[in-house]
Amino acid sequence: MLFIYNLILHIVYFFIKIIALFNAKLKLFVDGRKETFHALESIKTNDKVFWIHAASLGEFEQARPIIEQLKSLYSDYKIVVTFFSPSGYEIRKNYNLADVVCYLPFDTSKNVKRFIKQVHPDLAIIVKYEFWPNLLNELRKTKTTTILVSGIFRKDQLFFKSYGKWMRNFLSAFNHFFVQNTSSKELLHQVNFNNVTVSGDTRFDRVHKILNQNNTIDFIEDFKNNTYTVIAGSTWKEDEDLLVNYINEVATDEEKFIIAPHKINSESIESLRKSILKKTILYSERNNVNLKDYQVFIIDTIGLLTKIYAYANAAYVGGGLATGLHNILEPATFGVPVIFGGNKYQKFNEAIELLELGGSKTITNQKELNSILANLKKDITLRIAMGERCKNYISTNIGSTPTILEYIKEQIQ
Incomplete structure (x- = not known):
């Protein structure tokens, strides 16, 4: 099966390189990987190294509290952070706590052998669900201490199918699994992996820490x-279409909106602005204007959203109607009721649990969005109750990072 996997892999990568000639995101995916081994030249043979791999930005946020602690506790180690996706790498490529930030090479046997040899990690940390067969095979061969953090497993994954033994065998590369929930632990037990700890999701530690920073933004207050x-x-276009309809047709003058789109290229920002009939200002235009006179504020930059959530009376988190739900824990930590779109949120444990607790609501169409936004606007009791459930949910789920750090301390002594 590994032979077939490698054959398919080479065919897929061949077509990716062709499509990348016409697709900007895939071009970043391909071209960025050309720089990986050059970036790793700063890692010397006698360096002690922690390597952390995150698929994209969401997984990086799960790794971040661990990286911060490793940097504080083990200053003599170098830290290498890799990404699979351009949407993670492009935003965090200048992350100051890492010595190297680069793309993970495409999962060919030749690539991963060269990568592991060049990085020679004392500890490999893989976040959530990046299970690349050749990579795991090489980690196993080199006997590299490898852990999975904030892992989550589902019974529909290949590991747990009768025909998935070949893939299941690669899980033996992990010295320990730190998973988010008991169902993941039980699934691993069923296939004879008992080196499992239910530690929860490290993102709770990350977002809870946000409350201790200065979240003041003067122009948002204005x-x-x-x-x-x-x-x-x-937000994605699918989210924005519903939000704009609400703003144009339902919203009163007594409610304001801040929209921080996922994509901030000039064309999509201008298209969004033109679709809004209410008085609208962009972040890039904020200077020398009276911001209180505007009803809609579009944030056409990155890096501010986490702090902006501190000013929300209600939050809508995008992606659920498009490719996948973004981080609902960031607004939740501020005690803000959370709305998100879509009905395919089963891969997001926090979405399931917050819905069950009544701290969030999900919508799939215009009528549902209009209803929940109108209810939250007029019913302060509902807002407070939902917000408290969100805040309590965060505070009762912190503590994953210390559990993982204790294990790491034992491994590198």
Whole structure:
């Protein structure tokens, strides 16, 4: 099966390189990997190295509290962070706590052998669900201490199928699994992996820490002007179409909106602005204007959303109607009721649990969005109750990072 996998892999990568000639994101995916081994030249043979791999930005946020602790506790180690996706790498390529940030090479046997030899990690940390057969095979062969953090397993994954033994065997590369829930632990037990700890999701530690930082943004305060404000973060066009309809047709003058789109290229930002009939301002235009006179504020930059959520009376988190739900824990930590789109959120444990607790609502169409936004606007009791459930949910789920750090300390002594 590994032979077939490798054959398919080479065919797929051949077509990816062709399509990349016409697709900007795939071009980043291909061209970025050309720089990987050059970037790793700063890692010397006598360096002690922690290697952390995250698929994209969400997984990086799960790794971040661990990286911060490793940097603080083991300053004599170098830290290498790799990404699979351009959407993670392009935003965090200058992350200051890492010595090297680069793309993970495509999963060919030749690539991963060269990568592991060049990085020679004392500890490999893989976040959530990046299971590349050749990579895991090489980690196993080199007897590299490897752990999975914030892992989550589902019974429909190949590991747990009768024909998935070939893939299941690669899980033996992991010295320990730190998983988010008991169902993941039980699934691993069923296939005879008992080196499992239910430690939860490290993102809770990350977002809870946000409360201790200075979240003041003067220009957001000026815009909000003590007015009820909905903050829509990481929105895709599918989300924006519904939000804009609500703003244009339902919203009153007593409610304001801050929209932080996932994509911030000039064309999509201008298209969004033109679709809104209410008075709208962009972040890039904020200077020398009276922001309180505007009803809609579009954030056409990155890096501010986490702090902006501190000003929300209600939050809408995007992606659920498009490719996948973005981080709902960031607004939740501020005690803000959370709305998100879509009905395919089963891969997101926090979405399931917050819905069950009543801290969030999910919508699939315009009518549902209009209803929940109108209810949250007029019913302060509902807002407070949902917000408290969100805040309590965060505070009761912190503590994953210390559990993982204790294991790491034992491994590298």
